Amino acid sequence: MARLHLVTAASAVAVAREFVHQALRYWKLDDYAADVALMMSELVSNAVKETGFYDRQPLPWEVTAGHVMAIQLRAVGDELYVEVWDRSPREPAKQHVTADAEGGRGLHLVEALAKDWGIYRPPAGGKIVWALLATTQSPNPQLDGQTLQLRVPDELNPQPGPVKDQASIALMQRVLDGLRNLL
Incomplete structure (x- = not known):
């Protein structure tokens, strides 16, 4: 993804x-x-x-x-x-x-x-x-650990609500996808 x-x-x-x-x-x-x-x-x-x-x-x-x-x-x-x-x-x-x-x-x-x-x-x-x-x-990508994106740090004060929630869910989805690729 x-x-x-x-x-x-x-x-x-x-x-x-x-x-x-x-x-x-x-x-x-x-x-x-x-x-x-x-x-x-x-x-x-x-x-x-x-x-x-x-x-x-x-x-x-x-x-x-x-x-x-x-x-x-x-x-x-x-x-x-x-x-x-x-x-x-x-x-x-x-x-x-x-x-x-x-x-x-x-x-x-x-x-x-x-x-x-x-x-x-x-x-x-x-x-x-x-x-x-x-x-x-x-x-068939080369898995090199560079594909996981960082989320916005909390100290930047992202606005709470659906956009922040969606970004957090997207991060977790990327982590899950990365873990699945390791199997």
């Missing part, structure tokens, strides 16, 4: 694409990078349009907890999950597009590339839009 939190700004789309390429290179699943990066780009773009600064880069003091999204890649056997969480409860909908339309094809592309896709409502709120890609191989 690889996860990243981003501000819902237009630049998040490019960062998400690079995140996909780096993670899949590390997992030795490079052959799937183009399709997965496209799916991630479309899902991130939808999240930015729904909850963020789509038309400009925000000033630092404009960013609130409502402008944060999480992106995640999970490999389970020979299946690869692309997941994007944002705080909006509104579900993305496929749009009817014409041949000369400049946008609106995102979910159509995801549907064409994915084995399946859908929406999950986590207890923390918001939604996770996910897509599943079948692969012909499992990830």
Whole structure:
């Protein structure tokens, strides 16, 4: 599993694409990078349009907890999950597009590339839009102890509530995944 939190700004789309390429290179699943990066780009773009600064880069003091999204890649056997969480409860909908339309094809592309896709409502709120890609191989990273990320130290006074709880749960999930990889 690889996860990243981003501000819902237009630049998040490019960062998400690079995140996909780096993670899949590390997992030795490079052959799937183009399709997965496209799916991630479309899902991130939808999240930015729904909850963020789509038309400009925000000033630092404009960013609130409502402008944060999480992106995640999970490999389970020979299946690869692309997941994007944002705080909006509104579900993305496929749009009817014409041949000369400049946008609106995102979910159509995801549907064409994915084995399946859908929406999950986590207890923390918001939604996770996910897509599943079948692969012909499992990830095969070099386990070097560098993949476990550190959590935010308590002395930085992170805000209590669902975001801090979700970060703690995510840390525990990474620890559990790391321990399972050792078996």
